Amino acid sequence: MKACCLWLLMVFFSFIRSASTRFGFHVHSYTVNRWFKSVSMCKELKTRGVRLTLPAQSSVDLSSQQQQEWTEILRATVTALKDGQVVAVPTDTIYGLACVAQDSAAVRRVYDIKGRNGDKPLAICVGEIQDIYRFCSVSVKEELLRDLLPGPVTLVLERSSTLNGDLNPFTKLIGVRIPDHPFMRRLCQMCGEPLALTSANVSTQASTVAASEFEDLWPSLAVVVDGGPIGDKSRLGSTVVDLSVCGRYRIIRPGCALSATVQVLEGKYGLLEDPVNQ
Numbered sequence: 001m002k003a004c005c006l007w008l009l010m011v012f013f014s015f016i017r018s019a020s021t022r023f024g025f026h027v028h029s030y031t032v033n034r035w036f037k038s039v040s041m042c043k044e045l046k047t048r049g050v051r052l053t054l055p056a057q058s059s060v061d062l063s064s065q066q067q068q069e070w071t072e073i074l075r076a077t078v079t080a081l082k083d084g085q086v087v088a089v090p091t092d093t094i095y096g097l098a099c100v101a102q103d104s105a106a107v108r109r110v111y112d113i114k115g116r117n118g119d120k121p122l123a124i125c126v127g128e129i130q131d132i133y134r135f136c137s138v139s140v141k142e143e144l145l146r147d148l149l150p151g152p153v154t155l156v157l158e159r160s161s162t163l164n165g166d167l168n169p170f171t172k173l174i175g176v177r178i179p180d181h182p183f184m185r186r187l188c189q190m191c192g193e194p195l196a197l198t199s200a201n202v203s204t205q206a207s208t209v210a211a212s213e214f215e216d217l218w219p220s221l222a223v224v225v226d227g228g229p230i231g232d233k234s235r236l237g238s239t240v241v242d243l244s245v246c247g248r249y250r251i252i253r254p255g256c257a258l259s260a261t262v263q264v265l266e267g268k269y270g271l272l273e274d275p276v277n278q
Contacts, residue, residue: 085222091179094207095200104166116203121168123175125197127188150178156242207235250274
């Protein structure tokens with residue numbers, strides 16, 4: 001049985017190497033070695049580093065080869081997520097760890113991987129504006145949502161009962177993102193469920209803007225999607241703003257888009273800053 005399993009692994013990796021040459025994605029060599037070290041991995045392949053060859057913010061039409069590459073990477077990532085695994089993904093600000101928000105065991109795994117305090121909340125990531133209304137109670141105009149999203153902003157709103165009660169059970173609020181990143185948007189659309197999202201780093205350490213910067217976490221992840229260096233090197237992450245109080249806003253984290261966000265909130269929609277921040 002072991003000999004048969006090893007033979008199957010050899011055939012599998014031969015196919016993967018051939019596909020990587022043809023389609024342009026890369027499977028990290030350390031992952032290959034790790035798989036061969038344990039025959040038990042025949043049934044469950046734990047870690048697969050996948051490299052995107054497209055610019056992270058590409059808006060041009062994809063060639064047929066690029067489309068096939070993206071499709072393969074997206075399918076592998078969606079499969080891992082739906083299997084309850086945690087993946088690493090590029091966003092428009094920093095690299096993130098993601099899992100299906102409605103999967104309580106996967107959410108706990110994110111906390112374990114990061115060594116994160118259980119009292120610190122995770123945000124959710126969705127693919128479309130209308131998805132926000134499924135999981136949040138929205139007290140602002142839809143036009144405001146569309147002015148800020150997709151973009152480097154996390155909106156904190158009241159959560160709805162549809163959202164997993166084990167996700168941030170200590171608060172009635174939830175942060176929601178739609179990253180301005182084509183891969184992340186398509187990933188959320190294909191999953192059809194909200195993704196719990198947090199920075200790809202051990203808690204207390206700096207945010208990461210390249211996949212190599214959190215290489216120590218790779219063995220704990222099912223898929224590592226490497227989209228290359230993030231364009232914004234500030235490592236500030238998204239601007240987090242609380243919009244749960246009608247007519248008011250409160251900046252929870254300045255992030256990388258503070259001035260533009262405040263200009264929209266105050267200049268266009270006349271929201272007042274919460275006195276707590278003044």
